[in-house]
Amino acid sequence: MKTNVGTLDRALRIVGGLALIALAFAGTIGPWGYIGILPLATALVGSCPAYTLLGVDTCPTPRR
Numbered sequence: 024m025k026t027n028v029g030t031l032d033r034a035l036r037i038v039g040g041l042a043l044i045a046l047a048f049a050g051t052i053g054p055w056g057y058i059g060i061l062p063l064a065t066a067l068v069g070s071c072p073a074y075t076l077l078g079v080d081t082c083p084t085p086r087r
Contacts, residue, residue, distance in 0.1 A: 026069040029081035036066035 028036070040063030047056025065071040074080065 024068070024070040025075075026082055027074045027080045028065060028069050028071050029083060032081040033066040033069065036062040040064075040066065 040059040040061070043052070043056045043059025044063070045056075046052045047054060047059070071079075
């Protein structure tokens, strides 16, 4: 898989995913908060299937 998630995007996904999971665990937003696993997983892997379908790439281009 090609990496298409940049550094800032990864950081935001990790923070958001962990926040959703924590809120779900605390019972604040219910079980739907466990959807935070998806942004967390895509941040850890570095590739987002939705970005691939939409043609989005937030990784900086490598310098030659």
